[in-house]
Amino acid sequence: MKTISFLPFALLMLLAFDIVFAQCDPEFLKQKGIKKLSEESGYTFLKSYVVDDPKGKKYSYIFSQGANYMITLANYNPDNKGVYITIYDSNNQKIASSFTEGKFFPAIAFTCHRTGIYQMHFSFEDTNKFCAAGVLGMKR
Amino acid sequence: MKYKVLSGLIVLVLSYQSTFSQESVQDRSEVLNNLLKSIPSPLEMSSLIKNSGIKFDGSMLNPSKNAAKYQDKYFRALNLGIFSTDLGYVNIYKNQDTLAPAYLQSIITLSNGLNINNLINFTTITQYALSNNLNGLLSETTVSFEKINQELINKQEPELSILMLTGGWLETLYLTCQVAKAHPNEVLDSRIAEQKIVLDKILPLLNSYKKGNQMNELYLELNSLNEVFKKIKIKQKNKADQNFTIEKWGDLEVVVYQGNEDDKSSIKYKSEDIENILTTSSAIRDKIVK
Numbered sequence: 001m002k003t004i005s006f007l008p009f010a011l012l013m014l015l016a017f018d019i020v021f022a023q024c025d026p027e028f029l030k031q032k033g034i035k036k037l038s039e040e041s042g043y044t045f046l047k048s049y050v051v052d053d054p055k056g057k058k059y060s061y062i063f064s065q066g067a068n069y070m071i072t073l074a075n076y077n078p079d080n081k082g083v084y085i086t087i088y089d090s091n092n093q094k095i096a097s098s099f100t101e102g103k104f105f106p107a108i109a110f111t112c113h114r115t116g117i118y119q120m121h122f123s124f125e126d127t128n129k130f131c132a133a134g135v136l137g138m139k140r
Numbered sequence: 141m142k143y144k145v146l147s148g149l150i151v152l153v154l155s156y157q158s159t160f161s162q163e164s165v166q167d168r169s170e171v172l173n174n175l176l177k178s179i180p181s182p183l184e185m186s187s188l189i190k191n192s193g194i195k196f197d198g199s200m201l202n203p204s205k206n207a208a209k210y211q212d213k214y215f216r217a218l219n220l221g222i223f224s225t226d227l228g229y230v231n232i233y234k235n236q237d238t239l240a241p242a243y244l245q246s247i248i249t250l251s252n253g254l255n256i257n258n259l260i261n262f263t264t265i266t267q268y269a270l271s272n273n274l275n276g277l278l279s280e281t282t283v284s285f286e287k288i289n290q291e292l293i294n295k296q297e298p299e300l301s302i303l304m305l306t307g308g309w310l311e312t313l314y315l316t317c318q319v320a321k322a323h324p325n326e327v328l329d330s331r332i333a334e335q336k337i338v339l340d341k342i343l344p345l346l347n348s349y350k351k352g353n354q355m356n357e358l359y360l361e362l363n364s365l366n367e368v369f370k371k372i373k374i375k376q377k378n379k380a381d382q383n384f385t386i387e388k389w390g391d392l393e394v395v396v397y398q399g400n401e402d403d404k405s406s407i408k409y410k411s412e413d414i415e416n417i418l419t420t421s422s423a424i425r426d427k428i429v430k
Contacts, residue, residue, distance in 0.1 A: 034279050060178040114405040115374070116405070
């Protein structure tokens with residue numbers, strides 16, 4: 001009896017695990033991000049970032065004065081809901097975020113006025129699919 | 141009974157140690173990967189050079205035929221970095237038909253020599269090159285280099301990854317200095333001066349991972365380059381501007397931060413500092429590509 005009642009629970013757990021983890025294909029998401037970067041604005045690809053940790057991921061990059069940067073985000077949600085990026089400058093001050101006015105945006109763009117080491121924090125919010133990619137591009 | 145408990149405890153301790161050491165290798169690999177990712181792509185400088193209206197000059201590059209000369213891992217890894225920067229420069233100028241295949245071949249030759257072949261998807265790269273898909277091409281070559289780095293870390297040879305990175309950076313600095321010498325340009329000089337920030341990140345990495353006399357010597361030489369960079373003063377204002385607009389770029393909604401021109405960092409250097417950077421970095425590069 002105990003075994004029979006345990007089975008549906010175990011199946012449910014397996015299904016939940018499958019939904020959360022099994023469909024993560026960062027390469028597919030990277031390509032999605034690159035497509036956004038290329039199609040709209042003539043930015044040149046620089047780096048790509050995988051975000052597959054429920055706690056989010058932190059990366060740093062040395063942005064260069066005078067360059068225009070764009071970061072596109074991609075996840076499995078058509079309107080990008082659930083993932084966002086926040087950028088902090090070398091003084092640890094927040095300079096940009098793709099989650100603003102209560103909305104998740106698929107891209108942010110900014111002109112760097114000070115060369116330095118910047119931190120990019122990729123975070124998840126209101127989602128149970130912890131798989132996303134960020135793509136950094138630049139134009140002069 | 142006592143024997144069984146003791147054996148159980150030993151197995152437990154051993155399995156804990158093995159898990160722990162695996163985790164620490166993974167952590168170390170992730171930290172190193174993130175550090176490698178933080179160094180600016182050589183494409184930034186190539187792009188700046190091109191957008192300054194300066195014509196392509198293939199004579200500055202390390203000739204692709206040199207690849208066959210490099211017979212030990214130290215030179216192969218450094219020159220793999222150098223050729224990757226050269227390939228980026230070639231690609232930015234869209235010289236894919238002529239020079240790009242030659243530089244790709246050099247990269248494959250050196251990768252074979254380092255036993256990290258099969259990580260470069262030559263077919264896909266060629267397809268992107270033929271269809272003039274620059275971002276596809278850049279993304280595929282970047283992914284290949286990320287795989288090479290990961291493979292070197294997995295093979296317990298992270299020092300080769302650091303050498304690749306150093307070679308790539310040194311070539312970027314060399315190309316920019318050469319262009320700035322031939323076409324004096326304040327913007328290029330400022331970007332050269334700012335390489336101080338990048339070298340500050342590379343030196344501790346080299347120090348942590350250096351192995352053998354050759355790497356030790358390279359570390360000392362880059363330290364002497366760092367002494368030249370120390371004369372450059374970069375001051376940054378402690379102010380962040382968060383003014384943004386939401387714009388529609390085609391189908392894409394983008395949060396655009398304009399920033400403030402007045403926030404620019406001030407970079408103080410003399411023209412002789414730039415000349416010294418050129419002389420010192422060229423001397424280091426010459427020993428590597430010889």
